[in-house]
Amino acid sequence: MLSARVINGRWVLAALASAVVLASACSPDDDDGAEDGFAWDVYGGDAAHTKFAPLDQIHRRNVEDLEVVWRWRSPDEEILAAQPDLRTWAHESTPLAVDGVLYTATSFSQVVALDAGTGETLWVHDPETWKQGSPPNMGFLHRGVAYWPGVAGGRLFIGTGDAWLMALDPTTGEPVSGFGDGGRVDLTEGLGRPVDRDLYGVSSPPTICRDVVIVGSSISDDPIRPDMPPGDVRGFDPRTGKLLWSFQTIPEGIGNANVWTLMSCDEELGTVYLPTSTPTNDYYGGERPGDNLHAESLVALDAVTGEKRWHYQMVHHGLWDYDLPAAPVLVDLEVDGRPVKAVAQVSKQAFAYVLDRVTGESVWPIEERPVPASPVAGEHSSPTQPFPTRPPAFDRQGVSEGDLIDFTPELRAEAVDILDRFDYGPLYHPPSEVPSLVLPGPVGGASWAGAAFDPRSQTLYVPSVTKASLLMLVNGGERAPGHPHRGFVQLNPPGPQGLPLWKPPYGRVTAIDLGKGEISWTSAVGSGPRDHPALAGLDLPPLGWPRRSFVLLSGDVLFVAQQGKWRLGGMNEQGNAVLIENENAEPSLRALDPRNGRQIAEIPLPGNATGSPMTYLHDGRQYVVLAIGGGQLPAELVALGLPRGDG
Numbered sequence: 001m002l003s004a005r006v007i008n009g010r011w012v013l014a015a016l017a018s019a020v021v022l023a024s025a026c027s028p029d030d031d032d033g034a035e036d037g038f039a040w041d042v043y044g045g046d047a048a049h050t051k052f053a054p055l056d057q058i059h060r061r062n063v064e065d066l067e068v069v070w071r072w073r074s075p076d077e078e079i080l081a082a083q084p085d086l087r088t089w090a091h092e093s094t095p096l097a098v099d100g101v102l103y104t105a106t107s108f109s110q111v112v113a114l115d116a117g118t119g120e121t122l123w124v125h126d127p128e129t130w131k132q133g134s135p136p137n138m139g140f141l142h143r144g145v146a147y148w149p150g151v152a153g154g155r156l157f158i159g160t161g162d163a164w165l166m167a168l169d170p171t172t173g174e175p176v177s178g179f180g181d182g183g184r185v186d187l188t189e190g191l192g193r194p195v196d197r198d199l200y201g202v203s204s205p206p207t208i209c210r211d212v213v214i215v216g217s218s219i220s221d222d223p224i225r226p227d228m229p230p231g232d233v234r235g236f237d238p239r240t241g242k243l244l245w246s247f248q249t250i251p252e253g254i255g256n257a258n259v260w261t262l263m264s265c266d267e268e269l270g271t272v273y274l275p276t277s278t279p280t281n282d283y284y285g286g287e288r289p290g291d292n293l294h295a296e297s298l299v300a301l302d303a304v305t306g307e308k309r310w311h312y313q314m315v316h317h318g319l320w321d322y323d324l325p326a327a328p329v330l331v332d333l334e335v336d337g338r339p340v341k342a343v344a345q346v347s348k349q350a351f352a353y354v355l356d357r358v359t360g361e362s363v364w365p366i367e368e369r370p371v372p373a374s375p376v377a378g379e380h381s382s383p384t385q386p387f388p389t390r391p392p393a394f395d396r397q398g399v400s401e402g403d404l405i406d407f408t409p410e411l412r413a414e415a416v417d418i419l420d421r422f423d424y425g426p427l428y429h430p431p432s433e434v435p436s437l438v439l440p441g442p443v444g445g446a447s448w449a450g451a452a453f454d455p456r457s458q459t460l461y462v463p464s465v466t467k468a469s470l471l472m473l474v475n476g477g478e479r480a481p482g483h484p485h486r487g488f489v490q491l492n493p494p495g496p497q498g499l500p501l502w503k504p505p506y507g508r509v510t511a512i513d514l515g516k517g518e519i520s521w522t523s524a525v526g527s528g529p530r531d532h533p534a535l536a537g538l539d540l541p542p543l544g545w546p547r548r549s550f551v552l553l554s555g556d557v558l559f560v561a562q563q564g565k566w567r568l569g570g571m572n573e574q575g576n577a578v579l580i581e582n583e584n585a586e587p588s589l590r591a592l593d594p595r596n597g598r599q600i601a602e603i604p605l606p607g608n609a610t611g612s613p614m615t616y617l618h619d620g621r622q623y624v625v626l627a628i629g630g631g632q633l634p635a636e637l638v639a640l641g642l643p644r645g646d647g
Contacts, residue, residue, distance in 0.1 A: 038617040040097040041147050043205050044450065045614065047265040048330035051452035053615045056555040057622040058642060063557050063591040064601035066624070066640045070119035071606065074635035076106045079130055086130060089141035090566065090582060090610040091630035095637065096147050097616035098154065103170065104637065105142040105205075107630060109160040111168055116618040119639055123173035127160050127184075135161035135201035136220050141630070143262070143448075143611065144205040146213070148238050155238060159202025159215050163187040163195075165236060180241030187215065188229075190243055192252070195229040204448075209265035209272045209303035213238045216259030216274070228280050231258025235306055245306025249276055249294050256280050257295035261448045262327035264343070266357060271309060273343060273357070274299040275324030282321040282442070283431050283487030284473055286378035291316040298328055298345050298353070300360060310360030314345070314353055316382035319374065319430050320471070321442035321487075322348045326450035333458055333514050335363055344453070344514060346446035346462050349427060350395035351388050352512060364390035364517050374430035376473060376485070385428050390517025394446075394510040395464040396502060399424035399439050403502050405495060407535055414496035422470065431471035431487065439502070441469025443491055449612060452553040454594060458515040461558055461594065463525065463549035465507050466500070467492045492546060497534045504528060505544035509551060509560055511597060523597030525549045525562055526586055545586070552613040552624070558594040561626055562586070564608030582631035584608050589624070589640065605638060 038055055045051050058066065080086055088107035095104035095114070101122065102114040109129040113122040134140065146157045147170070155176060156168040165187055167179035175183020187202065188195040203218045212235040219229050230252070235244045250257040257279045264273045279288055279295040296315035301308055315322050328345045335342075343357035354363045366386045374381035396403060404415040423429075423436040431438070444467035451462045470490040495501030505524035513520050528543025529535065545562060552559040565583040587608040591601040607628035615624045621641050629635040 039099070040614045040616045042096070043094055043144050043146070043262060044264070044327055047209065047267060049262065049264045049327040049450060050329060050331070050455070051450065051552050051612070052454060053552070053554045055615060055617060055622050057617070058554060058557060058624070060556050060593060060600055062642060062646055064603070065642055065646050066589070066601075066603045067643060068606065068638055069623070069641045070639045072114055072119040072121070072637040074106045075110055075112065075124050075126070076108045076635055079108060083130070087139070088630050088635065089138045090563070091627045091635035092141050092611045093144045093627050094612045094614050095625060096145060097614065097618070098147055098170070100618055101170070102625070103145050103147065103156055105144050105158055107140045107142055107635060109142050109158060109162070111145055111156060111158055111173065113170065113173060114637070116616065116623070117621070119637065125168055125173040127164065127166060129160045129162045132162040133198060135203070135218065136199050137218050137260070138203070141203055143203060146206045146208050148208050148213070150211055150238060157206050157208070157213055157238070159187065159206055161201045161203065163197055163201050163217075165206070165213070165215055165241070167238070167241065178240065185236060185241040187217070190234070190246065191230050191232060193230070196227070200229040203260060204262050207263040207265055207272060208238065210267065210270045211238060212236065212244060212303050214263060214272050214303065216261075216263065218260045219256055219258045228256050231256040231277065233259050233274055235303070247274075247299075247301055247306050247308070249299070250279055250292060257292070260323070261325055262450070264328045264330055265303065266330055269358065270303050271300050271357070272303040273328045273330070274301065275326065275328055275345060277323040278318040278321050281487065283319055283471060284376070284379065284485035285317050285319060285381070286376070286485070289380055291382060292318065296322060296324060298324065298343070298355065300357070312353070312355055312360050314347060314351070314386060315349070316385060317380070319381060320428070320438060325448050326446055329451055329453050329460065330357060331453050331458070331460070331514060332455065333363070335515055342514070344451070344460055346451050348440055348442065348445040348447070350393045350397055350440055350445040350464060352391050352394060352460065352462060353388055354391070354514060354517065362388070364388065371428040372425055372430060374432065376430070376432050379430070381430050391512045391514070392519055394462050394512065394519065395444070395508065396439060396466045398426035398429070399437050399468070403439070405499060405501060405503055407538060407540070411496045411499065411534060415501055418495060418501060431473055433473050435470050435472045437468055437493070438471050439466070439468040441467055441491060442489065443467055443469070447548050449548055449550045452551040452558070454553055457594075458513060459520060459594065460512045460514050461551050461553065462510045462512060463508070463551050463560065464510065465546045465548065466502055466505065467546045468501065469493070497532070499529055499532055499534060500546065506546040507544035507549055507562065509549065509558075509592070509597065511594070521597040523592060523599070525560055525590070550609055550612045550626070552615060553594060554615050554624070556594065557600070558592040559613055559624065560590040560592060561588075561605070561609030561613055563610060566631065582629070582633050584633070587628070589613070589626070603640065607633060607636070607638075
């Protein structure tokens with residue numbers, strides 16, 4: 001049963017959701033020149049996903065004064081307390097700010113409205129996704145909602161973990177009766193064949209472009225079942241829920257390739273940009289010959305009709321789980337004196353592909369270069385892969401002895417001994433039946449955290465991690481009948497004495513001048529393992545932690561927040577994650593000077609970030625809000641602002 005609980009400005013159940021107001025708001029007179037009422041009404045700040053806010057109340061001279069002003073606890077916590085067998089993934093949502101209200105999604109696909117100034121819950125809509133069993137892949141997680149202003153009062157949309165597209169009234173949280181069937185559309189319908197809801201869901205917000213609600217999907221890429229759902233991307237009418245178009249990402253019968261992450265929109269061009277995934281399965285392509293279009297590609301569609309305008313494939317016949325993980329960033333550049341409407345796509349393999357977003361042509365040459373051939377029987381890997389000539393890679397690529405840790409001769413010798421146990425090679429070294437070290441691994445390089453862009457300096461800020469994986473192909477067996485191979489993956493195998501195998505930094509932010517295609521600076525994120533006993537007395541600078549970081553550019557401050565320690569604690573029989581063990585470590589919001597990467601301030605947080613931060617202006621005060629917790633930690637939103645009179 002669908003339900004909405006309207007709080008109307010007072011607490012009904014303290015356990016449902018709580019907000020603690022820790023400091024009063026700045027007066028409107030303390031605006032310091034920022035435009036009051038600045039909204040963050042799209043997940044990435046705007047449809048181009050720049051994560052840039054032209055606000056100046058918080059700036060380099062006062063950012064160290066930021067403090068926590070309210071905290072809000074997810075209503076998922078009430079459900080988890082009553083259902084001890086349930087577990088969630090990290091709390092990955094980024095709220096939207098519209099007309100003094102924040103709208104957010106929880107890991108259980110609940111939608112919540114909060115007062116933007118106090119964090120007080122206004123209403124909660126629970127679609128009861130948690131009663132349907134664990135969603136595919138990472139289990140219970142969600143990254144947010146979409147807002148559409150096209151009708152009086154607006155409309156909210158969420159694709160739920162159990163595959164429903166829902167339309168809600170932003171004022172009450174009630175389903176919109178004229179949309180679909182009672183306010184929702186069944187996303188398992190209309191895919192050309194029956195779809196098991198256990199294998200199909202949604203974990204990222206829809207994209208709204210030219211008044212069309214565009215929805216991707218979350219699908220397991222592993223061949224646990226031979227009947228995996230297709231990865232079609234679809235456009236719906238935001239008023240009625242009618243299906244307007246469907247784009248088939250990859251031909252029927254050779255696996256699926258979906259869009260599980262965020263999409264971007266150019267309203268002027270009427271184009272939506274789709275970053276697609278690896279086809280089934282991630283590590284063996286003997287049953288899907290050829291380049292596998294449109295897998296691991298950036299695809300540009302007409303947002304109104306769904307017709308393809310162009311595509312660019314970043315990986316041919318993928319064997320490494322190099323899904324395009326993040327929303328493409330739409331940027332207007334000046335390159336060699338000429339204006340370019342461009343799109344920058346960051347990747348797990350640590351390339352930023354810069355293309356003309358009108359034509360799909362590369363801004364700088366991208367060369368097809370030979371790569372190692374697969375030795376696996378039945379596999380026909382691509383003889384070449386695309387290598388951008390500009391900008392340079394923003395993280396370490398490929399494995400060689402020159403990449404190994406060398407703080408001391410003893411650590412270096414142990415690292416060489418470890419490396420000799422495995423197969424390894426350059427970027428795009430293919431997996432086989434023997435253990436192979438791959439760098440970046442499937443969770444290395446860039447991630448769904450994406451990048452931020454400064455239109456004033458044409459600079460792209462990319463967070464990444466230097467994290468390898470151990471890949472090996474094994475027989476499909478009972479879990480994948482009829483499939484000769486499936487991948488075994490060990491994420492980030494340990495190096496000497498538990499240290500990373502590679503040279504630092506292990507987590508970083510890289511600034512890329514997109515006008516020149518050059519790296520401007522790189523800054524480590526986090527202290528890293530420099531206090532390890534094997535490094536005692538070396539007086540090392542920050543080494544960075546190999547953990548996902550999130551960026552937000554506001555005025556003259558680049559905010560960086562990093563995840564804590566986490567590990568997968570369990571899988572269900574469908575191969576879906578059901579538990580994350582999440583531990584706080586150096587929880588803080590770092591403020592960097594975007595010109596040089598120098599750290600200006602480090603503001604303590606009650607927990608590590610688990611979602612992308614956002615910012616907005618409300619009643620004369622600028623807020624920075626981000627998600628923390630999830631897993632075995634309470635899921636919360638934390639809001640920071642300047643003390644009274646410090647604006």
